[in-house]
Amino acid sequence: MTVVLPEQPIASTQNLQAKDLSLKSITVFNDRAEVKREFQVTLKAGLNEVRVENVATSIESESIRIDGRGPGTIHEVQFKEEPARQDEIDSDHVKQLVQKLKEFEDKKAGLGDRKETFSNRLKALDTLTTNFGKSNESATLKFDDSTETSLEKLFDYHEKKNIEIRAKIREYEKEIKHIDEDIQKTNNEINQLRASRHWKRSILLLLEAAEDGTKIDLELAYQVYNARWTPSYDVRVQTGDKADGVKLKISYFGNIQQDSGEDWKDVELILSTAQPRLGGMLPKLGTLNAQFYRPPPPPPERAIRPMVMRKSLRRDVEEEESYSMMEACAFGGAAPQLKRMEYTAEENVLSTTFTVPQRKTIPSDPSEHKVTIATMELDAILHYDVVPKKNTNAFLTAAVLNTSVYPLLTGQASIYLNNSFSTKTSIGPVYAGEKFDCPLGVDPSIKVQYKPVHKYQQQLGLLNKSSSTTNEQKIIVKNTKRDGVLLTIHEHIPKSTDEKIKIKLFTPEVKPGINHEEDNKSLKLPDVGAKLNNNHNLEWTILLSPDEERELSVKWTIDYPPTETIEYNEAF
Numbered sequence: 001m002t003v004v005l006p007e008q009p010i011a012s013t014q015n016l017q018a019k020d021l022s023l024k025s026i027t028v029f030n031d032r033a034e035v036k037r038e039f040q041v042t043l044k045a046g047l048n049e050v051r052v053e054n055v056a057t058s059i060e061s062e063s064i065r066i067d068g069r070g071p072g073t074i075h076e077v078q079f080k081e082e083p084a085r086q087d088e089i090d091s092d093h094v095k096q097l098v099q100k101l102k103e104f105e106d107k108k109a110g111l112g113d114r115k116e117t118f119s120n121r122l123k124a125l126d127t128l129t130t131n132f133g134k135s136n137e138s139a140t141l142k143f144d145d146s147t148e149t150s151l152e153k154l155f156d157y158h159e160k161k162n163i164e165i166r167a168k169i170r171e172y173e174k175e176i177k178h179i180d181e182d183i184q185k186t187n188n189e190i191n192q193l194r195a196s197r198h199w200k201r202s203i204l205l206l207l208e209a210a211e212d213g214t215k216i217d218l219e220l221a222y223q224v225y226n227a228r229w230t231p232s233y234d235v236r237v238q239t240g241d242k243a244d245g246v247k248l249k250i251s252y253f254g255n256i257q258q259d260s261g262e263d264w265k266d267v268e269l270i271l272s273t274a275q276p277r278l279g280g281m282l283p284k285l286g287t288l289n290a291q292f293y294r295p296p297p298p299p300p301e302r303a304i305r306p307m308v309m310r311k312s313l314r315r316d317v318e319e320e321e322s323y324s325m326m327e328a329c330a331f332g333g334a335a336p337q338l339k340r341m342e343y344t345a346e347e348n349v350l351s352t353t354f355t356v357p358q359r360k361t362i363p364s365d366p367s368e369h370k371v372t373i374a375t376m377e378l379d380a381i382l383h384y385d386v387v388p389k390k391n392t393n394a395f396l397t398a399a400v401l402n403t404s405v406y407p408l409l410t411g412q413a414s415i416y417l418n419n420s421f422s423t424k425t426s427i428g429p430v431y432a433g434e435k436f437d438c439p440l441g442v443d444p445s446i447k448v449q450y451k452p453v454h455k456y457q458q459q460l461g462l463l464n465k466s467s468s469t470t471n472e473q474k475i476i477v478k479n480t481k482r483d484g485v486l487l488t489i490h491e492h493i494p495k496s497t498d499e500k501i502k503i504k505l506f507t508p509e510v511k512p513g514i515n516h517e518e519d520n521k522s523l524k525l526p527d528v529g530a531k532l533n534n535n536h537n538l539e540w541t542i543l544l545s546p547d548e549e550r551e552l553s554v555k556w557t558i559d560y561p562p563t564e565t566i567e568y569n570e571a572f
Contacts, residue, residue: 012049016053059079065220081201122165231409236248237415382440392448504557
């Protein structure tokens with residue numbers, strides 16, 4: 001559809017600053033943010049030009065949207081980018097730094113003046129002492145007791161004042177040096193924030209009203225880059241006297257960082273799990289042809305590599321970039337009122353959004369700002385795990401069921417066990433209703449020894465001979481705690497990849513018919529006994545009484561043709 005603009009003069013022109021427009025909300029994604037501003041304008045009869053100047057330097061021009069209420073018509077929305085003076089596009093933060101820099105420079109100038117004053121005093125004092133007795137060169141200076149006393153007093157005074165003045169000069173030099181460092185640091189910060197920001201970005205609206213004094217309410221929305229959020233967690237567990245029935249308290253944080261060129265002041269923040277950069281297009285599959293492999297012909301001895309010439313495109317500095325963002329549309333007083341939904345967490349078709357409970361201010365700078373999304377208390381059960389082949393430490397693990405309405409996205413977690421920091425780990429992604437394991441750190445009161453493996457090798461069969469190797473692994477575990485513990489030992493049992501390789505587990509005896517899917521959906525302690533998990537590894541759970549020491553034996557055999565050599569490759 002082509003929009004034909006009416007040929008009539010502009011009745012009024014209004015210039016607004018983006019930072020002065022009220023912020024309705026900020027929705028932060030993992031790689032950008034959507035800014036919504038709302039404002040009211042008063043129009044004259046006819047066409048009115050409203051220019052919103054100095055929008056974010058990292059604005060995505062194709063994302064600009066305008067909506068409104070009132071008896072008027074939107075004819076056109078344009079994005080304009082043009083060269084600008086630096087003071088026109090500086091953010092409030094940069095302006096504060098510029099003012100701070102001026103204060104440093106003024107202070108440095110004052111200290112320099114004082115230093116110069118004391119330097120002049122020192123010169124005058126040296127001149128007075130040097131020229132003493134030269135006022136009447138023809139007179140004969142008589143040395144007597146009074147003369148000697150006067151000279152001593154003069155030189156003592158000179159020495160005392162010399163030391164005082166030089167100490168004061170050194171003090172001023174030290175202060176000036178510190179201020180020079182502050183000036184350099186502030187200059188660097190200003191230059192960093194001003195980098196690549198030499199363009200004035202504006203949104204031009206062409207609105208029409210039927211009569212003078214028409215008031216309309218507008219909502220401006222656009223996306224900006226250089227903004228993101230990532231989740232993090234504080235996890236606190238009190239073990240108490242029991243290993244089950246404990247509560248796991250999670251503080252859910254959003255870490256927001258934005259350097260978009262606009263400060264977000266006192267705004268409603270919404271954190272979204274949507275990923276706009278991935279797009280919404282379903283990838284297409286071509287035809288997969290199966291054909292015989294034909295090796296490519298060898299390259300010639302002297303292959304001449306063609307030279308590719310690329311033309312460098314450059315945008316003229318004086319050129320204005322103008323995008324027509326919207327076709328003409330009308331809005332009137334009968335337009336439906338937009339409602340703001342109040343929620344803590346809302347699950348949409350493609351994403352989940354979190355609304356931060358309090359309004360926040362996030363300046364445009366490189367620092368990270370932490371906000372609290374929610375706190376939750378989940379039921380957890382504790383058990384111990386050890387993988388002695390790789391690490392003989394016993395790890396305390398909390399099995400947790402996410403009974404909250406919040407999905408736990410992938411993020412770093414600080415673990416606190418019984419009010420003491422234990423470890424850092426990663427959590428997520430875990431959605432509502434899913435079970436997850438939260439590692440709580442190493443417990444030194446569970447001792448584990450992993451003995452060297454003992455192997456027996458022999459030849460079997462008269463006609464169809466085969467090699468047989470028996471592997472026996474001894475593991476010694478000891479509980480030095482005052483309470484009994486449930487400990488699961490994880491150990492490799494090789495998995496055959498060929499029918500000629502036969503593997504048999506002798507000890508421990510494995511429970512048949514384990515439902516692994518059911519185990520992953522229920523919150524319960526592991527059953528005492530041995531099982532093979534989905535990766536064909538042994539999970540042997542035992543109950544250790546207080547001060548109990550036990551020797552465990554894992555024994556398996558592998559049979560294979562004697563002409564073959566067996567190798568073991570660990571795959572994840």
